[in-house]
Amino acid sequence: MLVVGALLLGGTLLPLAPKARDGFPFSNYPMFTSPREFVRMTSMVGLKEEGISLDQGKAVAPRDVANDEVMLAAVTIARAVAGGPAAMARLCQEVAERIVARGNPEGWKALVVVEHAFAPMDYIDQGKMPEGSARPLHRCSIDSELSTTKKNPEHSAGGGSK
């Protein structure tokens, strides 16, 4: 018991070390440690019509991106963005295929990977996202009839893909 207890307690306290990183089951519990004065976050938006603005779109459900865990979906999108155009194209394709596979009930014509750059307190003050805070990074279209998707880098909601 003493050995097991000491090992687990030592492992739990190990993240107190200067260069500790998050892990499992021993974590440095980094929640609430970012200033968040100005944030950049990414999401995916579904559009019902070609060429409409992002404001008229609707957030893609987490289960279509990863699974029912919204945080996993958020991290999945963020990693794809960090991976560049090829990674975003791959994610967009995967998500579109999932939506098509369940019959595209929202009737979306396109998906857009969006970057939001804003100060959280600006949202609180204004009650809405500040103008120009959303920027499309990648767009792919959904072709429900063919049950396949076509990437269209030339035509991006709001002006071109990255």
Next chain:
Amino acid sequence: MTRPSSLEKDEGEGRGSATLLSRVGVGSDLSRLGAIRVLVGLFSVIYLCARLPNFISLFSIPTHRFAPVGAARILSEVMPGVAFGLLIMATLALSITFTLGIGHRYLAWAFAFLNLLLISYRNSWGMIFHTENLWVLHLFILAAAPADRAFAKRPSLEAPGDQKTARWALFFLSALTVATYFVAGWAKVKYVGWTWLEGATVQRQVAYDNVRKMLLGDYYSPLGLWLAKFDLPWGPLAGLALLVELGAPLALLSARFARTWVFLAWSFHVGVILTMGIFFPYPVLGVAYASMLPVDVWWARYARGSKTVAQKKSGDFPG
């Protein structure tokens, strides 16, 4: 330092008396440990069942997103569906034997290790969650301890040294709990500094978290968004949160400190639910703090009360 196991000895009024399932005497360390095993076991059974859809959904995530952490690092690639299905079923089955105290000496270890692998696997898709760490660790302490001497289907006989081992097990259960909070508090001071106490970081985090959830199409807390408009509450709330986290080790000093800390820590998690919609089931349901509370005494009282009520009822309605 007073060990948590010695807390509330005075409440062990049923000590030595025959109880529903315990042979070791209510109020003893072995008794409390047995009651904790049942609580953690029940939590495990319910949690694993509730998580089944989530586990199954991992099948649908493209395999290239697999980024193993923890025990899942032993895997070079994604588990085949059959193997993962077997892992889920075996872990669930072992959670039931654990709860009942069946074959504790070996099966409890098997449960602890398989559960570690299963939860590590769930965390291996790009996002490490922080809701299950303490539960996973507590299972190893309970596996190493004589937690089947009481509140078990067939309680195993007490062996020499069991009480001492049980005392250490209770200490380590509590120490792990407070250590996780302390590390979380330390991280805030380490990465942000003592200015964290001003509350602006929490205020912005609550605002950001709720806006992010809105953009991602998830549930968010309207209360948190509304409260973020005001500067005033966040300083005191930040102070309270840091007091709970950095002051957690004080809970190991005495029963009174432990109870006070448990209440504050639990309140902290309720606050997180209300302002951010984030639910940490292990602490919110109180299971994380069971080693600091006389759970076996409460159980015995409840059982005695139920029996009395049943006797009264049968007296009222003879025959």
